Amino acid sequence: MSRGHYYVGLDIGSAEIRAVIAQEISFEEPLRVVGVGTTPSFGMRRGVVVDTDSVAKACNSALEQAERMAGHPADNVAVSVSGAEIACQNALGVIAVGRADGEVSEDDIARVLEEVQARLTMPLNREIIHVIPKDYRLDDQKNIKDPLGMHGVRLEMNALVISSSTSHLKNISRSLEQAGTSVESFVVEPIASAEAVLSTKQKELGTVLINIGGSTTSMVVFEDGDLLHLSVLPVGSGHITNDLAIGLRTSIEVAEAVKLQYGSATPDEIGKKEDVDLSIFDSQEDALVSRRHIAEIIEARFEEIMHFINSELKNIGREELLPGGAVLSGGGALLPGAVDLTKRVLRLPVQIGYPKPLGGILDQVDTPQFATAVGLLLLAQANQSHKHSFAPGKMLGIVPAGIHDMMNSIRRWSKQFLP
Ligand SMILES: Nc1ncnc2c1ncn2[C@@H]1O[C@H](COP(=O)(O)OP(=O)(O)OP(=O)(O)O)[C@@H](O)[C@H]1O
Numbered sequence: 525m526s527r528g529h530y531y532v533g534l535d536i537g538s539a540e541i542r543a544v545i546a547q548e549i550s551f552e553e554p555l556r557v558v559g560v561g562t563t564p565s566f567g568m569r570r571g572v573v574v575d576t577d578s579v580a581k582a583c584n585s586a587l588e589q590a591e592r593m594a595g596h597p598a599d600n601v602a603v604s605v606s607g608a609e610i611a612c613q614n615a616l617g618v619i620a621v622g623r624a625d626g627e628v629s630e631d632d633i634a635r636v637l638e639e640v641q642a643r644l645t646m647p648l649n650r651e652i653i654h655v656i657p658k659d660y661r662l663d664d665q666k667n668i669k670d671p672l673g674m675h676g677v678r679l680e681m682n683a684l685v686i687s688s689s690t691s692h693l694k695n696i697s698r699s700l701e702q703a704g705t706s707v708e709s710f711v712v713e714p715i716a717s718a719e720a721v722l723s724t725k726q727k728e729l730g731t732v733l734i735n736i737g738g739s740t741t742s743m744v745v746f747e748d749g750d751l752l753h754l755s756v757l758p759v760g761s762g763h764i765t766n767d768l769a770i771g772l773r774t775s776i777e778v779a780e781a782v783k784l785q786y787g788s789a790t791p792d793e794i795g796k797k798e799d800v801d802l803s804i805f806d807s808q809e810d811a812l813v814s815r816r817h818i819a820e821i822i823e824a825r826f827e828e829i830m831h832f833i834n835s836e837l838k839n840i841g842r843e844e845l846l847p848g849g850a851v852l853s854g855g856g857a858l859l860p861g862a863v864d865l866t867k868r869v870l871r872l873p874v875q876i877g878y879p880k881p882l883g884g885i886l887d888q889v890d891t892p893q894f895a896t897a898v899g900l901l902l903l904a905q906a907n908q909s910h911k912h913s914f915a916p917g918k919m920l921g922i923v924p925a926g927i928h929d930m931m932n933s934i935r936r937w938s939k940q941f942l943p
């Protein structure tokens with residue numbers, strides 16, 4: 525491991541774009557955050573690029589801020605991918621163990637991972653982003669976590685395959701090229717977010733991470749240390765703002781300010797007589813609106829989002845069954861009452877997720893909104909360390925970004941393990 529290696533995480537959200545540069549002094553020490561850039565997002569809708577030029581400009585601005593602070597260029601960026609185009613499916617790969625003595629080698633594990641992809645009939649307009657091994661079967665022995673060094677004839681891998689539309693990934697790559705940098709790897713947003721905020725213990729116990737962004741809400745479920753399920757909903761905290769604009773008959777700007785200053789997801793806790801004077805946000809406005817009414821509008825949309833999460837948990841047989849509870853990240857997690865309302869709908873313990881402590885100018889990234897960007901850094905570091913130590917039981921396949929220029933690219937892999 526080279527001293528002073530730099531990592532760059534770029535979270536291209538629908539509301540904000542966040543760039544973080546971190547330096548690795550040694551692998552034993554936490555990464556040091558040395559540069560941070562944040563800029564409002566343009567050209568994204570519901571997690572996907574709708575205008576590459578605008579996205580390029582906004583990314584450039586966030587990256588430049590971070591570069592100036594770090595005094596280091598933002599090369600080889602780890603980028604978040606979101607949007608309802610993300611799909612997750614279970615897949616199986618089977619191979620015959622290569623060595624004559626039947627001992628499972630690193631090569632066998634790499635081959636069975638390739639076999640998972642080869643067996644999948646992925647439509648031409650979709651690309652695999654991650655292949656995440658869940659467990660292995662070696663002859664009659666099931667539920668093996670790490671088969672390396674074990675003996676057998678037939679090796680099976682159960683994996684979770686996460687894919688997105690090819691055009692979406694290409695558009696991100698094009699925007700980043702226009703911004704003067706290149707994509708090192710794509711990571712699906714809630715996987716990055718979970719990396720930053722969930723402990724190993726929470727992943728073992730069974731926990732759902734819910735990232736509430738501006739226009740998407742995404743979830744990942746971990747159990748026994750493995751990623752069990754992932755889903756993205758094209759509804760986020762920005763929809764709460766839209767509902768307020770309609771309900772209060774005001775502009776999006778005033779609705780957003782009202783949400784940030786007076787918003788709550790728990791109307792029962794608000795006195796009936798508390799009013800908000802909209803003229804403090806815009807002199808053109810003269811309405812007095814009830815704070816409880818504001819909270820009722822927010823509650824309706826937030827509850828809808830959480831019912832969606834609950835039905836996803838029900839679909840995988842984990843409704844009310846995750847001892848590690850739910851952890852909220854993303855800007856929407858900061859809404860007062862978000863924790864209580866989530867507890868009520870999911871009937872689970874709930875907490876807000878803050879990124880794991882890093883060194884350097886940590887205070888700038890110590891918020892749930894930075895969970896994705898920090899997770900990108902941690903996964904980029906783990907990927908780098910993987911090049912130095914093979915840990916197949918915990919691999920997370922990540923497609924290197926250059927590959928999206930080629931149609932038959934899914935066979936070229938860089939593999940990454942979750943630390
Ligand atoms: N203190 C706060 N209270 C309530 N809501 C907040 C707060 N801070 C931010 N938000 C909301 O969080 C949302 C933005 O969250 P975030 O920055 O995580 O989204 P994003 O990553 O840009 O979007 P996406 O992940 O959907 O592409 C906005 O709707 C904003 O209003």
Ligand SMILES: [Mg+2]
Pocket residue numbers: 535536537538606713737738854896
């Ligand atoms: Mg986001």
